[in-house]
Amino acid sequence: xxxxxxxxxxxxxxxxxxxxxxxxxxxxxxxxxxxxxxxxxxxxxxxxxxxxxxxxxxxxxxxxxxxxxxxxxxxxxxxxxxxxxxxxxxxxxxxxxxxxxxxxxxxxxxxxxxxxxxxxxxxxxxxxxxxxxxxxxxxxxxxxxxxxxxxxxxxxxxxxxxxxxxxxxxxxxxxxxxxxxxxxxxxxxxxxxxxxxxxxxxxxxxxxxxxxxxxxxxxxxxxxxxxxxxxxxxxxxxxxxxxxxxxxxxxxxxxxxxxxxxxxxxxxxxxxxxxxxxxxxxxxxxxxxxxxxxxxxxxxxxxxxxxxxxxxxxxxxxxxxxxxxxxxxxxxxxxxxxxxxxxxxxxxxxxxxxxxxxxxxxxxxxxxxxxxxxxxxxxxxxxxxxxxxxxxxxxxxxxxxxxxxxxxxxxxxxxxxxxxxxxxxxxxxxxxxxxxxxxxxxxxxxxxxxxxxxxxxxxxxxxxxxxxxxxxxxxxxxxxxxxxxxxxxxxxxxxxxxxxxxxxxxxxxxxxxxxxxxxxxxxxxxxxxxxxxxxxxxxxxxxxxxxxxxxxxxxxxxxxxxxxxxxxxxxxxxxxxxxxxxxxxxxxxxxxxxxxxxxxxxxxxxxxxxxxxxxxxxxxxxxxxxxxxxxxxxxxxxxxxxxxxxxxxxxxxxxxxxxxxxxxxxxxxxxxxxxxxxxxxxxxxxxxxxxxxxxxxxxxxxxxxxxxxxxxxxxxxxxxxxxxxxxxxxxxxxxxxxxxxxxxxxxxxxxxxxx
Numbered sequence: 001x002x003x004x005x006x007x008x009x010x011x012x013x014x015x016x017x018x019x020x021x022x023x024x025x026x027x028x029x030x031x032x033x034x035x036x037x038x039x040x041x042x043x044x045x046x047x048x049x050x051x052x053x054x055x056x057x058x059x060x061x062x063x064x065x066x067x068x069x070x071x072x073x074x075x076x077x078x079x080x081x082x083x084x085x086x087x088x089x090x091x092x093x094x095x096x097x098x099x100x101x102x103x104x105x106x107x108x109x110x111x112x113x114x115x116x117x118x119x120x121x122x123x124x125x126x127x128x129x130x131x132x133x134x135x136x137x138x139x140x141x142x143x144x145x146x147x148x149x150x151x152x153x154x155x156x157x158x159x160x161x162x163x164x165x166x167x168x169x170x171x172x173x174x175x176x177x178x179x180x181x182x183x184x185x186x187x188x189x190x191x192x193x194x195x196x197x198x199x200x201x202x203x204x205x206x207x208x209x210x211x212x213x214x215x216x217x218x219x220x221x222x223x224x225x226x227x228x229x230x231x232x233x234x235x236x237x238x239x240x241x242x243x244x245x246x247x248x249x250x251x252x253x254x255x256x257x258x259x260x261x262x263x264x265x266x267x268x269x270x271x272x273x274x275x276x277x278x279x280x281x282x283x284x285x286x287x288x289x290x291x292x293x294x295x296x297x298x299x300x301x302x303x304x305x306x307x308x309x310x311x312x313x314x315x316x317x318x319x320x321x322x323x324x325x326x327x328x329x330x331x332x333x334x335x336x337x338x339x340x341x342x343x344x345x346x347x348x349x350x351x352x353x354x355x356x357x358x359x360x361x362x363x364x365x366x367x368x369x370x371x372x373x374x375x376x377x378x379x380x381x382x383x384x385x386x387x388x389x390x391x392x393x394x395x396x397x398x399x400x401x402x403x404x405x406x407x408x409x410x411x412x413x414x415x416x417x418x419x420x421x422x423x424x425x426x427x428x429x430x431x432x433x434x435x436x437x438x439x440x441x442x443x444x445x446x447x448x449x450x451x452x453x454x455x456x457x458x459x460x461x462x463x464x465x466x467x468x469x470x471x472x473x474x475x476x477x478x479x480x481x482x483x484x485x486x487x488x489x490x491x492x493x494x495x496x497x498x499x500x501x502x503x504x505x506x507x508x509x510x511x512x513x514x515x516x517x518x519x520x521x522x523x524x525x526x527x528x529x530x531x532x533x534x535x536x537x538x539x540x541x542x543x544x545x546x547x548x549x550x551x552x553x554x555x556x557x558x559x560x561x562x563x564x565x566x567x568x569x570x571x572x573x574x575x576x577x578x579x580x581x582x583x584x585x586x587x588x589x590x591x592x593x594x595x596x597x598x599x600x601x602x603x604x605x606x607x608x609x610x611x612x613x614x615x616x617x618x619x620x621x622x623x624x625x626x627x628x629x630x631x632x633x634x635x636x637x638x639x640x641x642x643x644x645x646x647x648x649x650x651x652x653x654x655x656x657x658x659x660x661x662x663x664x665x666x667x668x669x670x671x672x673x674x675x676x677x678x679x680x681x682x683x684x685x686x687x688x689x690x691x692x693x694x695x696x697x698x699x700x701x702x703x704x705x706x707x708x709x710x711x712x713x714x715x716x717x718x719x720x721x722x723x724x725x726x727x728x729x730x731x732x733x734x735x736x737x738x739x740x741x742x743x744x745x746x747x748x749x750x751x752x753x754x755x
Contacts, residue, residue: 093190093210095409095461095473096164096199097347097400103463103471105512105524107133107558107575109611111189113214118664118672118704120713120748122233122260124178129678132573132611132627133193134207135658138726139738141262141272141302142179143327145727148193148207149556149579149605151633151654151683152727156532157554159196159204162211163294165335165353169392169417170202170455170481171536172357178209180298180331180357184237185256185278187214193609194556194577195530197508198475201413201457205530205554206579213280213294216252217241220754225711227748231741232265237750243282252282266742268320272302288341296333302326306364307729307736312435317723317739321436327361345402355392355417361385367428367437369732375593381428383440390419390453405465409475413457419536423447445489447496451536452484461510469516476509481533485540497546504533506551512558522562530554538585538597547597554581572612572626579605580636589641601638603651607631621666628659638687646687652730655681655695670707676700685730693737696724711750718743 089101091108101108109131121127125136125144135147145152156173159166160181168177189211196204225237236259243252257277262270276298283291304325312319332355339349367383394415401408426440461475481504489495512526534549560575584601608630616622633654638646662676682695701716718741725737 091190092164092212093161093192093196093208095463095475096398096411097409099463101562102516102522103465103473103514105471105473105514105526105558105560107193107526107560107573107577107609109134109191109193109573111191113187116183116186116188118674119702120227120704120715120746121183122227122229122235122746124181124183127189128191128209130625130627130660130662130676131191133575133607133609133629134191134627135629135655135680136178138740139176140267140270140305140726142274142300143176143302143304144178145175146206147658148191149577149607149631150206151651153653155206156203156535157205157530159200159208160211161200161208162296162333163213163335163337164210165333165351165394165396166200167331167333167355168357169355169390169415169453170479170533171451171453171483172388172390172417172419173203173535174359179274179300180329181211182256182258182276182278182296182298184239184258184276185213185254185280185296186211188212193575194526194558194579195508195510195528195554197479197506197530198477198510198528199459199461201455201477201479201508202481202506202531202533205532205581213278214241214254214256216243216254216280216282217754218243218252222753223750225748225750227746229744229746230265231744231746232263232271233260233746234263235260249286250284252280252284254278254280256280265318267305267318267739269303269322269325270305270320272300274298274300274302290339292337292339294333294335296331298329298331300327300329302328304361304364305738306367307727307738310735310737313725313737313739317742322364323436323438324440325362325364325367325437327359327363330356330358332356347400349398351394351396351398353392353394353396355390357391358387358389360387362426362440381430381437383426383428384446385424385426385442387422388420390417392417407463409459409461411457411459413455413459415453415455417453417455419451419453421447421449421451421536421540446494447542448488449496449540450486450488451540452482452486453536454482454484456480470513472511472513474509474511476507479504479506479508479531481505483536483539485546491544493544494542496540496542497544500546502539502546504551506531506533506553520564520566524558524560524562526556526558526560528556528558530556532585534585534597541597543596549585549597550583550599552581552584552599552601554579556580569615570612572610575609577605577607577609581605586638586640589644591642602636603638604634604636605631621664621672623664625662625664626660628657630657632656635687640687649687649689650684652684652686653728655683657681670705672704672706674702676702683728685728685735691730691735693725693728696722698722698724709752711748711752713748713750715746716743717741717746 090098091101091104092098094104094106094108111127119126123138125138128134128136133148136144137152145154146158150157154175160177167180192208196208200208220242222240227235239256241254259275261273279295281293304327305320306322335353337349337351341347362385367381370378370380370382372378396413398411423446425443425446427443428437429439430437457477457479459477464472466472484501486499487496491498508529508531510528514524516522532552539546556579558575558577562573564571581603583599585597586601587595588598589595611627614624633651635646635649659679662674664674666672678698680695682692685691699719701719704713721743724740726740727738729736
């Protein structure tokens with residue numbers, strides 16, 4: 001048996017030489033060199049939902065808000081006490097370029113820099129969970145699962161973008177992918193609910209989340225921050241930015257980075273460390289031409305705590321059965337975007353990008369009980385160590401033009417992603433008294449293969465202003481996806497199938513209409529289709545024959561109303577939706593008890609999403625934010641074996657009600673206080689709907705004090721010390737719960753350099 005210290009040996013953080021060379025080239029002022037991302041314009045309120053106008057936009061003394069060469073200033077927002085002076089709210093994600101929200105028939109919300117600064121989030125879910133229709137659970141150390149018009153699960157039904165570019169390629173979805181982002185380098189987040197495959201291709205089904213990077217400041221500025229919590233968490237943040245002239249144009253540079261560590265805490269086997277860095281370079285070559293380069297690097301090492309059975313969850317809240325399970329991720333991305341304004345009505349941008357990703361893990365979820373020929377437990381345990389990596393090379397061309405009453409967006413995408421995967425079989429030892437998995441022995445190489453993924457796409461969208469108050473928006477995207485599989489081992493039922501290739505071709509349409517009834521009311525409706533091709537892991541498992549899988553498709557219909565009071569003190573949005581999925585992937589159990597993936601599932605997801613903000617009174621800047629979701633998630637056709645039929649049942653991990661409410665007040669100009677409540681309804685844990693989790697209600701308190709160059713903040717998370725589960729599951733006739741953190745105290749200090 002290997003000793004535990006050997007099991008936890010960490011590999012050095014990997015930084016690709018190719019990526020480093022491209023980074024140096026792209027940041028060189030000599031000429032155009034490497035990849036890029038979509039230009040981010042943020043002119044929106046700091047809360048969700050996005051509505052006609054902005055709530056008051058706080059401009060802290062420490063924040064430089066002069067417009068950058070490429071991005072308009074966020075302080076171009078008007079004073080909400082003067083509604084007649086308002087500028088339109090712009091959104092990017094709904095059509096891949098800045099568009100007036102009043103012309104956008106889609107359910108979209110925004111989180112801007114004010115909310116990000118106020119929350120000082122250590123986990124992205126602390127921001128997203130205030131958005132109507134969105135819930136992100138916390139699996140510890142930035143690991144997570146998502147729910148947008150879907151149950152809380154690991155399904156590949158979301159697109160995660162950084163400045164409009166997917167952070168992962170088709171076929172390589174990871175439900176934890178948001179730990180591959182640097183939240184310290186983000187200036188805003190847009191959440192588009194429902195399918196967006198007509199613009200972003202595969203997996204954009206439940207929702208698309210676009211993280212917009214911070215633009216450089218126009219004067220020298222820097223900041224440093226420290227924070228620490230009672231959970232054993234510590235973090236150091238640094239950033240620096242400036243814009244300067246040169247003989248070949250104006251250059252803006254911003255560096256945003258942090259390093260965090262979680263040590264001993266209330267929970268066993270839960271340590272982690274992360275390093276994140278974002279370097280952005282904006283180069284204004286002329287009034288019509290700009291170049292934007294972005295380098296992002298993230299490295300995460302985390303223990304994987306796993307879940308507990310019902311008794312241990314109730315009585316041993318910080319206990320873990322794990323001693324060696326872990327995950328290590330190194331994710332780097334480089335993009336370079338050249339944009340040119342030909343005329344006031346025509347704009348073109350070309351984006352080159354590169355991704356480099358390595359994920360090595362000995363995960364807790366792979367540990368299983370061995371069964372004999374009669375499917376009875378043998379008292380022994382097995383697991384698998386996995387190593388996965390990919391490198392992506394891509395080009396995205398896009399042209400926008402306005403002709404009479406129609407604005408067109410056309411685009412082409414070409415992407416090539418070589419992937420590599422290895423799986424090692426291990427025998428796991430477990431102590432029968434403590435129930436801990438105490439060690440493992442390697443038994444041999446199970447899988448060693450590569451898949452070459454190519455994705456070519458063409459897309460287009462038109463916005464027709466039928467009347468000044470009536471817009472019709474339609475579009476479609478054609479995707480051609482090819483997987484070329486190569487097995488480096490002799491094919492077998494253990495090592496996988498022989499070499500092969502397969503193609504997927506899909507057209508994804510959308511059509512929407514929006515009516516600006518009056519300045520306070522917008523009514524819209526939207527139809528969109530999304531698709532999910534088979535993942536590499538589903539196709540190329542330990543089977544001698546590759547399963548004949550096709551794409552799952554999802555049809556969605558929205559009906560929404562955006563509203564505000566005349567004085568803009570009340571703003572909100574309510575959306576009704578229905579999302580139907582067919583040919584969804586299920587694990588089908590054969591008569592010989594073997595399982596195989598099949599396209600045999602049909603589901604229905606429908607509900608109401610409500611979000612709003614009430615600016616109660618300008619005195620003390622009092623405000624109330626609300627988000628709520630009422631939803632049903634049902635199996636319409638689900639037969640996982642010849643003798644089992646769960647059709648008509650509620651899908652597991654699908655709470656009917658999710659909501660949050662937050663009250664903010666500034667008793668003095670330098671101090672902001674907030675109290676936030678979050679509610680998660682009960683949900684079923686199993687397909688038979690016989691075991692359930694009872695849900696929970698949480699309370700969070702926050703205070704931010706800003707004076708001159710200093711900011712001091714504190715938080716009490718889970719202030720009532722509620723014992724609850726961040727995630728729950730059911731397998732082998734047993735429920736498993738992942739304990740959430742008890743009451744946690746967090747304090748932080750930041751200092752700002754510059755004017």
